Amino acid sequence: MTHDGSILTAADLAGNGAHGDDPDLRGKFGVFGGRYVPEALIPALDEVAKVYEQARTDVQFLREFDHLLRTYAGRPTTLTDVPRFSEQAGGARVVLKREDLTHTGAHKINNVIGQALLTKRLGKKRVIAETGAGQHGVATATAAALLGLECVIYMGAVDCERQALNVARMKLLGATVVPVHNGSKTLKDAINEAFRDWVTNVDTTHYLFGTVAGPHPFPEIVRDFARIIGVEARRQMLELTGRLPDAVCAAVGGGSNAIGIFHAFIGDEGVQLHGYEAGGHGLASGEHALTLTAGSVGVLHGARTYVLQDDEGQTIESHSISAGLDYPGVGPEHAWLKDSGRATYHGVTDDQAMAAFSLLARTEGIIPAIESSHALAGALELGRELGPEATILVNLSGRGDKDMGTAMKYFNL
């Protein structure tokens, strides 16, 4: 905490610019990012960028965001040492950043509160959002209820069926859930449909984008609102261990929880950054979401980034046991961190993730989200590599309550 008791400063939100890590004026991180959208949306994106640019250094905005993060979302979240789990990680000290303890049960709440406040600043009264597993949808519906905004959530018809409980939660929170029946009926099609709504209703509506992907300025805005995870964790690691961790691990779908925890460490050269993508049934099976590990550079949902695509640029459907990582694109800043070598990305299969899921539950009494379990599986392997002297910080981005149906099926419970 800062001396005045707040958990957030302008520098926390915006970074200090020392790493040159804001996108350029065209919204580019190196060659990645930018805007590949219908011209009709450009004025709205410009407006969001302009209003955000003012908000990110505005004391009143920061105070309001800080207040809600503390009194509503439950920040700061704690760090937890997990010694029994660490025994399986070659004895390396594994420390968890407990985003699973936030209100609504995942890191998504940070971004939605920030963007819901931004929506009010934009003078708009309606928010729309896409959701895969339903976590971002639930978080958006929550923030909309809190701030009195009309809320419409687009969700693939297949996902609606897989995540019926989250559909009920969103409805209970007052949101309208629209099942999307076109294309693969999953997250990418929900994003397409949300863009179609936005271009039609842009005068009244803010598209509350759920991850660090999409056209500029979304990758920057969502990163900044998620950045608090790493800012807190960095401070807390210094307090807990007296030094910075040797490595930071996070799961990567679109990449918001990973950027959230990575970003505060980018300038710390000695800290390795490891992202873990969903390997599904393995690379060879073709059923995976290994966008950075096995994809190629292209354009999807308004940004240049790594994409799962065929030789003619058609998007290939992704696969993962975790709906939150089941996305054939990834945030452009991750593409940039990969190509610059600052972060390293790996694949974790469904089976590896589920083994880590079960291990954390049995050794530490914490049931993680299956998304986060990919990072845990990565940490187990990394720990064996780095040895017992190493300290590894893992972003436990969400809790596993929502995954009980999947777990029951997988483990025959």
Added chain:
Amino acid sequence: MTTLQTVFAKAKADNRAALVGYLPAGFPSKDGAIAAAAALVEAGCDVIEIGLPYSDPLMDGPTIQDAVHRSLTNGTRIADVMRTVEGVAATGAATLVMTYWNPIDRYGADRFARDLAAAGGVGTITPDLTPEEAGPWREASAAAGIDTVFLVAPSSTDERIQAVVECCTGFVYAASLMGVTGARESVNVAAGDLVKRTRAHTDLPVCVGLGVGTGAQAAEVAAYADGVIVGSAFIRRMLDAPDEQAGRVSIGELAREMAQGVRSRG
């Protein structure tokens, strides 16, 4: 080969607007798409846009999404798109490709422009390529001698309109409304204003698309635009027809109605 310049000069000389028809390649079948476009040309379409089917058409409404999905399910590839262009250009209509950016990006901008020119195509419309990102495509197109058409929208500021028209050759595509493709009950009144604002920045022809579905609407738009673009209304008829043959007859009828419309300049 008929160029866009010839088409618009001729339409102007006839004191009418040009009629532009859109159909995706590979729908209702690979050969069926060529035959359908030929039916449109025979009924009076001056320009044909061949859509390159893409897996994530975020600017398109349900009708075009449906047709594109069927086309991709039929296994349509870029080679098929080029063959379609070749077949349609042979009818004498100026033939463009309308495509999202990623397929060109992946295929290679220079290669795509060359192959399109070789197939007899006269240019492209790229709805998700903004002036900021258009540099490589403009260069490739200029080298291959094909036109580049970009979109302006009712939300565009004068500054944006200026930036977009600077990238356009052939004509400027004015999206009549804030929304996705698809026929509407009425054509947005904002379209007339947008055309007027666009003309203040360019001497290029300005064509209006989105939401035009009847001959009367075509006449209404023809009163202030250089061209009227129709897509979803044709595709709707083809989707509703019992077979390809009936679909061709049906879109031929609608195209004739539209061709009359662009000549009445309501």
